[in-house]
Amino acid sequence: MNSLLAVIRRDLLLAMRRKSEVLTALFFFMIVVSLFPLGIGPEPALLRKIAPGVLWVAALLATMLGLQRMFAPDHADGTLEQMALSPTPMGLLVGGKIAAHWLVSGLPLVLLAPVLGLQFDLDAGALGVLVVALLIGTPLLSLIGAIGAALTLGVRGGGVLLSVLVLPLYVPALIFGAGAVEAHISGLGAGGHLSLLAALLALAVFFAPWATTAALRIALE
Amino acid sequence: MNNRLINWFKFASPQSFYPLAGRMIPWFWALTAAFGVAGLWISFFVAPTDAQQGEGYRIIFIHVPASWMSMFIYCIMAGWAGLGLVFNTRLSGMMASALAPTGALMAFLSLWTGALWGKPMWGAWWVWDARLTSELILFFLYIGFIALQAAIDDPRRADKAGAILALVGVVNVPIIYFSVKWWNTLHQGSTINLTKAPSMAQTMLWGMLLMALCFWMYSIAVALMRARAIILERETHTEWVKQLDEVKS
Numbered sequence: 001m002n003s004l005l006a007v008i009r010r011d012l013l014l015a016m017r018r019k020s021e022v023l024t025a026l027f028f029f030m031i032v033v034s035l036f037p038l039g040i041g042p043e044p045a046l047l048r049k050i051a052p053g054v055l056w057v058a059a060l061l062a063t064m065l066g067l068q069r070m071f072a073p074d075h076a077d078g079t080l081e082q083m084a085l086s087p088t089p090m091g092l093l094v095g096g097k098i099a100a101h102w103l104v105s106g107l108p109l110v111l112l113a114p115v116l117g118l119q120f121d122l123d124a125g126a127l128g129v130l131v132v133a134l135l136i137g138t139p140l141l142s143l144i145g146a147i148g149a150a151l152t153l154g155v156r157g158g159g160v161l162l163s164v165l166v167l168p169l170y171v172p173a174l175i176f177g178a179g180a181v182e183a184h185i186s187g188l189g190a191g192g193h194l195s196l197l198a199a200l201l202a203l204a205v206f207f208a209p210w211a212t213t214a215a216l217r218i219a220l221e
Numbered sequence: 222m223n224n225r226l227i228n229w230f231k232f233a234s235p236q237s238f239y240p241l242a243g244r245m246i247p248w249f250w251a252l253t254a255a256f257g258v259a260g261l262w263i264s265f266f267v268a269p270t271d272a273q274q275g276e277g278y279r280i281i282f283i284h285v286p287a288s289w290m291s292m293f294i295y296c297i298m299a300g301w302a303g304l305g306l307v308f309n310t311r312l313s314g315m316m317a318s319a320l321a322p323t324g325a326l327m328a329f330l331s332l333w334t335g336a337l338w339g340k341p342m343w344g345a346w347w348v349w350d351a352r353l354t355s356e357l358i359l360f361f362l363y364i365g366f367i368a369l370q371a372a373i374d375d376p377r378r379a380d381k382a383g384a385i386l387a388l389v390g391v392v393n394v395p396i397i398y399f400s401v402k403w404w405n406t407l408h409q410g411s412t413i414n415l416t417k418a419p420s421m422a423q424t425m426l427w428g429m430l431l432m433a434l435c436f437w438m439y440s441i442a443v444a445l446m447r448a449r450a451i452i453l454e455r456e457t458h459t460e461w462v463k464q465l466d467e468v469k470s
Contacts, residue, residue, distance in 0.1 A: 152369070156372050164365045164368055165368075169390075169393055175400045175403070176400060179404060207392070211385055215385050
């Protein structure tokens, strides 16, 4: 447990020392979301309808931006090898890195989303559901993305390849996350969608660190 | 027990698999041709014209087997990938990468023929139906697998990385299917219901089964041929490849 916290603390410290990377992803999120009304037109009814989808797709893309940084610097300076050699199970350390990635790139999106949702004329209830859905969904994105990041570690054209590998796997998160807000707006209640999203998260928390570790060991061979 | 194990693993070595595959390929091609001719004959000349859909329905004799194969090949590919990770056999990874292009082709064919079928029947090339959408995502998964293997230079690492991706994908395929299905039913009252197809005439079913068998045999034959090519490519440095007639000439 201590080593888990140590890894999270270390990654957060590193991220704080290079704030620009974190902030760039956040601004990317804001810009992508703001582009849609410009492209589609400012009618509030239409914006309310597309808001959940737009915010979620932008969140997927913004999460993708940070994924490559999850392991690449540690791979380059040999930290990753030390982690593989350490007596602590590597899955635990990888879990710590994923948690740190979420804290740095997922949590800010969750906090920023309601502000952007206001631009799309969502009411307070819908904003609340959006925040809860993102709160459950963004860790899922980090977990699934970690597998892709580990598989593409040190591979030619890693960034684009990572998107091709990971984005299809994000489909269920997108459907249930955006669907929760939509279901709330249409009066169906978001409970079912949120439960399914949480079920996926539970599954991913169990399997993703394990698969990521296996992928990292292949990359380190 | 020991004896049996050795027999099982005999063909796990590329050296002994290569001639075996070479001997099997003509048989599978012959079966492909036989099933194909019979299936096409039934589907074009024997099967009756559909009362509602006219002659256009005949494209399902290609469409349905292609969709079946696309899904099935992904499972087989993941199976080989898993075997490769467990037993660390080289041939498993080669089989997985030999199957991937055929699977992608089947997924593409299924989407393509689906569009051709959809235009006269539904009046649209593309409908965001659950099956179409999940087939599209399956196609993306194949592309991801092929792209990942192509990007890694070391073949052993490419095999293993691809194996993990295939296993993650195979866990995700049912999740994606059901999520897309629920998404579809919640978003828009499904306009076209594919599941409630009118019961098929016996001959149509036969035509479809024969075409499915033809696609099976074709996939096996092509996968074996591609596996042989991969073996030759990766084992060029070995003595037994240099001794092969087709390499010497």
